[in-house]
Amino acid sequence: MASFLTVFDxxxxxxxxxxxxxxxxxxxxxxxxxxFWLQQTDxxxxxxVFVAVCHDF
Incomplete structure (x- = not known):
């Protein structure tokens, strides 16, 4: 698990x-x-998710 997190990081x-x-x-x-990105609900x-993940860094 630790190696996965290292690679992910x-x-x-x-x-x-x-x-x-x-x-x-x-x-x-x-x-x-x-x-454009702000107008697209998709x-x-x-x-x-990206903001939540990056918030920890």
Whole structure:
């Protein structure tokens, strides 16, 4: 179980790093419009889960 959590933490850290890179890129180029994600109800649950998981880090 501990090895699974280690791998999971490493993968999550990688995803968070990629997210930060996208955020920085978006600041300069405005490629990503967050209003799309906020308007789509299909993403509500995924967003809540992601926020809950990241809240602990």
């Amino acid at each position: 490493a993968q999550l850290a990688k995803y968070l790093e990629q997210l930060e890179q996208l955020k920085e890129k978006n600041q300069g180029q405005r490629l990503f419009q967050p209003s 993403f509500d649950v995924a967003r809540e």
